[in-house]
Amino acid sequence: DQLDPDSIWANVHSMDEGTVLGEAHKKRLEEMFANKVRAEAPEEACPSRQARKSPLLPQREHNISIVLTALRMSPEALERAIWDVDDDLNENTLEESKAVAEFATTCAYDDLSNVCKWFMVAGKIPRLGARLRCQLIPYRFPNFVEATLADLEIVRAASSEIQTNHALPQILRIVLVVGNFLNMGNAKGFKLADLEKLKHLKTSDNKSSALDFVVNYIAETRPELLTFPEEIADVHQAKQIDPTALATNIQASMRSLEDLSAQVRLSEADANPEDKFAQMKTFRDRMASQLKELEHELHLLQQQLAKLSKFVGEPNQFDSMKFFTSMSNFVTSFATNRPKADYASMTPTRVAANEVSKVDLSINRPSPPPRAGSFSPNESDTVWAD
Numbered sequence: 001d002q003l004d005p006d007s008i009w010a011n012v013h014s015m016d017e018g019t020v021l022g023e024a025h026k027k028r029l030e031e032m033f034a035n036k037v038r039a040e041a042p043e044e045a046c047p048s049r050q051a052r053k054s055p056l057l058p059q060r061e062h063n064i065s066i067v068l069t070a071l072r073m074s075p076e077a078l079e080r081a082i083w084d085v086d087d088d089l090n091e092n093t094l095e096e097s098k099a100v101a102e103f104a105t106t107c108a109y110d111d112l113s114n115v116c117k118w119f120m121v122a123g124k125i126p127r128l129g130a131r132l133r134c135q136l137i138p139y140r141f142p143n144f145v146e147a148t149l150a151d152l153e154i155v156r157a158a159s160s161e162i163q164t165n166h167a168l169p170q171i172l173r174i175v176l177v178v179g180n181f182l183n184m185g186n187a188k189g190f191k192l193a194d195l196e197k198l199k200h201l202k203t204s205d206n207k208s209s210a211l212d213f214v215v216n217y218i219a220e221t222r223p224e225l226l227t228f229p230e231e232i233a234d235v236h237q238a239k240q241i242d243p244t245a246l247a248t249n250i251q252a253s254m255r256s257l258e259d260l261s262a263q264v265r266l267s268e269a270d271a272n273p274e275d276k277f278a279q280m281k282t283f284r285d286r287m288a289s290q291l292k293e294l295e296h297e298l299h300l301l302q303q304q305l306a307k308l309s310k311f312v313g314e315p316n317q318f319d320s321m322k323f324f325t326s327m328s329n330f331v332t333s334f335a336t337n338r339p340k341a342d343y344a345s346m347t348p349t350r351v352a353a354n355e356v357s358k359v360d361l362s363i364n365r366p367s368p369p370p371r372a373g374s375f376s377p378n379e380s381d382t383v384w385a386d
Contacts, residue, residue, distance in 0.1 A: 007313040009189040011169045012176065020177040025217060032203040032213060033182055082125055082132070084276050127266065131277065134260045138283050144253065145290050151241045152297045158238035158324055159301075159308045167228040174222075175214055182210075192312050193326035199333045215337040227343045229335040232327070239324035243301060250294050257291060260284050 004010060021029070125131065162168065175195065180187055198211035218225050261284055267277040309318030335343075 004310065004313060007189075008163075008169055008172065008311055009313055012173045013188070020174055021181060021217075026181065029178065029181060029213065032208060033201075033210075082128075082135075083272075083274050126270065127263065130259065130263055134256075134263045134277075134280070137256055137260055137287070138280075141253065141256075141287055141290075144249070145294065148246060148249065148294055149297065151246060152294075152301050154234055154237045155241050155243060155320065155324075156301050156304055158232070158234035159304045159320075161232040161234055162327070163308060163311050165228070165231050167225045167231060170222065170225055171214075171218065171228060174217065178210065178214060178217075189313055191314060193323065195330040196326050196333065198330070199337075211333055212337055215334060219339055226338050226341075227346050229331045230343055230346075232331060235324045235327045235331060239321055239328045242321055243298075243305065246301075247298055250291065250298060253287075253291055253294075257284065257287055260287070 172192075175198070176187065176190065179185070179190065198214060199209050201210040203209065203212075260280065264278055264281055264284060267275055305318065305320050306315075308320070308323075309315045312323070314323075
């Protein structure tokens with residue numbers, strides 16, 4: 001089988017010939033994992049469901065009364081503020097006003113309490129619900145843009161860190177050699193998600209793990225690689241960001257823009273001299289421009305994630321959140337197991353991955369009985385291309 005030339009495994013296998021495990025390290029591995037059955041990684045706990053939220057609590061009348069008292073506006077002032085698209089109507093006021101208006105439509109007018117009748121002056125305004133929804137947009141959209149751009153940048157940064165980091169191919173090569181030695185195999189690669197399983201592969205006495213061996217080996221032979229966790233730190237934030245959800249939210253904002261544009265056109269058609277809703281055209285144009293920018297940034301991210309999936313040898317059904325979660329778990333475990341030091345302040349000079357000493361994958365193995373359950377992917381988990 002041919003290695004994908006664009007994957008990290010091609011980088012791993014392009015290193016110069018050399019030896020990762022000396023005889024002393026082989027012997028240590030033999031002693032640590034002799035006749036040891038691989039420990040199964042614990043299943044991830046299912047996230048608890050969040051309680052559903054409702055715009056109005058069961059005691060709606062009581063809540064509406066509190067809302068109307070908090071508004072501290074006369075019916076005439078409230079009506080004027082809505083017509084004028086007044087800044088005095090903050091986000092909470094608009095949301096509460098919309099909730100009251102929707103509630104009032106469920107009852108006969110005579111059945112309404114005085115506080116609701118007091119509020120019904122807003123019913124004289126056409127398309128009140130749609131109008132209030134649109135008036136909420138300027139309060140929420142700037143924060144949405146800022147948060148979305150930040151999330152896009154975090155995922156792009158994490159992707160770039162994985163693809164450009166010089167330590168990662170060298171660490172993967174060490175893990176691959178250790179896995180092949182324990183399994184008496186000759187795998188060419190494995191899923192990077194399997195890295196976090198190293199800590200679950202315990203030694204015969206259950207006092208140590210394969211991760212302990214790998215980190216100790218790196219500390220002894222390649223200490224410059226110990227700053228690896230600081231070099232790809234963005235994976236910790238990237239694991240919490242769902243690019244699919246970002247795309248869905250951007251599309252929802254596009255629909256809000258369409259609603260806003262429609263309300264502007266209808267307001268202009270009403271030709272009501274008291275209605276100033278049409279002045280929101282300026283915001284609408286700015287919103288359209290910013291959404292276009294977000295769509296462009298999202299497209300760039302999708303392209304980068306496609307390259308990342310190919311780079312790590314997993315081009316099919318790549319889930320960036322699961323990938324970054326696995327990498328985050330491995331990085332955290334790696335950092336926890338290394339010797340104590342101020343790694344954040346270290347800036348080691350690194351050489352390119354294709355310039356480091358190569359490692360010999362074909363180790364001269366001893367001939368004891370095979371060790372069951374050691375760390376290595378199944379045949380179905382290999383990542384080389386046909």
